[in-house]
Amino acid sequence: MSSKNDTISKTLIVVISLCLVCAFVVSTAAVQLRPLQQANMLLDAQTNILRSAKVLKGGETTAQIQQLFKDRVETRIVNLETGEFTTKDPMQFDYRASWRDPELSTQLSKQQDVASIRRAPHYAPVYLVSDDANELKSIVLPVHGYGLWSTMHAFIALETDGNTIIGMNYYEQGETPGLGGEIENPRWIGQFEGKKLFDEQGNLALTVVRPGNASDPNHEIDGLSGATLTANGVQNTFTFWMGEKGFGPFLSKVHQGALNNG
Numbered sequence: 275m276s277s278k279n280d281t282i283s284k285t286l287i288v289v290i291s292l293c294l295v296c297a298f299v300v301s302t303a304a305v306q307l308r309p310l311q312q313a314n315m316l317l318d319a320q321t322n323i324l325r326s327a328k329v330l331k332g333g334e335t336t337a338q339i340q341q342l343f344k345d346r347v348e349t350r351i352v353n354l355e356t357g358e359f360t361t362k363d364p365m366q367f368d369y370r371a372s373w374r375d376p377e378l379s380t381q382l383s384k385q386q387d388v389a390s391i392r393r394a395p396h397y398a399p400v401y402l403v404s405d406d407a408n409e410l411k412s413i414v415l416p417v418h419g420y421g422l423w424s425t426m427h428a429f430i431a432l433e434t435d436g437n438t439i440i441g442m443n444y445y446e447q448g449e450t451p452g453l454g455g456e457i458e459n460p461r462w463i464g465q466f467e468g469k470k471l472f473d474e475q476g477n478l479a480l481t482v483v484r485p486g487n488a489s490d491p492n493h494e495i496d497g498l499s500g501a502t503l504t505a506n507g508v509q510n511t512f513t514f515w516m517g518e519k520g521f522g523p524f525l526s527k528v529h530q531g532a533l534n535n536g
Contacts, residue, residue, distance in 0.1 A: 317336060320339055320343040320347075323429055324403075326429040326441045326442060327401075327440060329403065330342075346403055347404075347414075348402040349400070349402075350400050351397050351398070351399055354394070354395065354397060354398055355396065357521075357522075357523030360397065364399055367397065369397075372395050372396070372397060373391070373393050378396050379396060382519070387514075389513070389515070390507075390510070391418060394520075398521070400414070400521075401414035401429075403431070410533060411434070412432060412440050414430065415429070415431075416429055417429075417430055419510050420510075421457075421503060424447050424449055425447075426449065426508070428442060428443060428444045429445065431443075437470050438469075439466045439480075444458045449504050453504070454498065454501040454504030454505075456501065457508060466495060470493055471525075472516075478516050478517065481495065482496075482497050
């Protein structure tokens with residue numbers, strides 16, 4: 275004979291109660307952990323910006339990285355259409371959220387969207403990195419584009435000529451490990467160091483070619499064996515972000531000496 279407590283209604287009450295308790299615990303933990311998560315995300319971004327600019331030597335503590343970023347990096351928000359710095363407060367500007375905001379981004383046509391990012395932001399952060407003597411050393415640009423499986427995020431550090439690559443650092447991607455995932459391999463991204471983005475006529479010349487076929491020491495990068503679509507995604511990322519819908523107008527002003535004028 276079934277127990278009087280063994281009823282559908284009482285079972286549902288127990289199940290619902292457990293769900294409510296679990297939901298409360300999870301939501302409370304999420305709220306309490308959010309500041310820590312945000313702090314870790316900020317530290318990760320600072321680390322990757324400094325790494326791309328070749329500021330870090332390795333082995334720095336969290337406090338040292340934070341201090342280096344504070345002392346050596348100035349964050350400015352650029353109007354991508356005009357290429358000019360704005361007065362927007364970087365601390366109040368959520369760059370990733372702006373990609374989805376119709377007031378802060380524009381839907382790209384299929385022809386325009388070579389990097390498969392769907393929307394072009396109107397504004398973007400630029401990181402101005404100085405040396406120990408407080409002289410401007412490099413410009414770090416955030417870029418992203420789609421590979422085979424994922425959106426790949428990177429920082430590109432340029433010399434103050436707005437053309438010569440100091441370093442490149444992919445920090446977020448979901449490509450195939452051992453194949454497309456090799457975009458994070460220091461040996462592969464090391465090829466970008468010293469390369470030029472543009473030719474003498476100001477046209478984008480940096481090109482990712484088939485593995486083993488790079489012959490131009492100024493502009494060509496060997497691709498990734500077995501990861502053609504990922505390598506194409508890297509090329510498309512450069513094509514978009516160094517073009518008119520990306521940082522092209524800003525870099526054009528840099529070539530004209532804008533950084534010397536503040």
